[in-house]
Amino acid sequence: MTSAKPKSSTQTLKKSNLGSRKRPAARRRTAYTKAELEEIFRRFSIQRPEPKGELEHVNAFTLVVAVALSAQATDAGVNKATRALFKVADTPEKMLALGEEKVRDYIKTIGLYRNKAKNVIALSQKLVDDFGGEVPRTREELVTLPGVGRKTANVVMSMAFGIPTMAVDTHILRIGNRIKLAPGKTPDEIEDILMRIIPEQYLFHAHHWLILHGRYCCKARKPECERCVIADICKSPERTCDVPAPLVELPQQVIGATE
Template identity: 65%
Template sequence: MAKQLPYSTIHEIFSRFRAAEAEPKGELEHVNAFTLVVAVALSAQATDAGVNKATRELFRIADTPEKMLALGEEGVIEHIRTIGLYRNKAKNVIKLCRILIDEYGGEVPSSRAALQSLPGVGRKTANVVLNMWFGQPAQAVDTHIFRVGNRTGIAPGKDVDAVERAIEDHVPAEFQQHAHHWLILHGRYICVARKPKCGACLIRDLCQYEDKTE
């Protein structure tokens, strides 16, 4: 684990990220808050590309909790069987729809606690929804962010909660809204797990990773 980088270095890192892509976007396809919640829940242990392929048709015919509930568990399974753990995920989606209808008038709640009370929705999923839909500077730490945070020294921590806190504590406020997207995209395409593409890295000179590649 790298040491925590100083504030000035982190500011420079995110200034470079912002200069390269001012408005980074998540790659999960969705049309409203409900489809975003479902897409993020389905993405656990699956790729965004795989989820998008499975949900395009699903969201075309079921973009509200009511329509999804009408499909039923087997109907959802027909669309998402290419995604890992699809049976359990379909069960959670149907339960989630019932709760949204019964307790929230069919609307997706905007509080972390309420979101995390939904089946199949953990802290990471809740933070993605809070950030992407409700515009809150929530930090959804996945494997990419955990790796980048620890390799670079931007947000070192022994677990995802520690990395989340480090981002909140050390990334300047002006970058908080987009921080997790910049870090995810950097981890997905540049600072990859097995052989990071250090030669193409915007922040190579600021990064503390010792085993840099050419």
């Protein structure tokens, strides 16, 4: 009986390395070059030098409330409901004094208003109990507030405290995939890409530029490519025009205007 031929050291090494051949999945990337990204955001900066969020608020607390209320609702609809509410309750203490039932009455024109009213009272209570009535500045603390997720926290950090963040809403989710700027399945994936690729000097205003571009130009049902200042750079398969619109500064935003 012949003995089995011993395996060579090369064969053994190959076999032992089979499990290590799998490479980790590559991080998702944009379809644009660094120069193209610079040009895209340069044009946005000329078109809207000082973009603003379109939720009306008077301080960090009312901003938190407004953004939390805006889930599955339009900014215009939230503004209509909160104008009267914020006149009587612009601090957590005043909101608690108002009570859940009266908060419900103010916001009943907003979708899911019953649950949102409950969250507004709960987050007000937590601010008083845990943060001395002040809105915290870190994402880790903000997301502990009832009804506040990562997107809301990012908006508050940016708009209330001037911290560069990327709040991925439905507009940015759509834009990221449609024009292949930041292809991803989840808001977190898209946020990760955008935070890595957007030129640093443009990062602070970037999420507002993208939101406003998606809201008023690259619209959900039908993008208005003839009005787009980046039509010649855009890599969307839906693009209908490759001639960019004139690069001029737009009229100043009127906060609270209807969409």
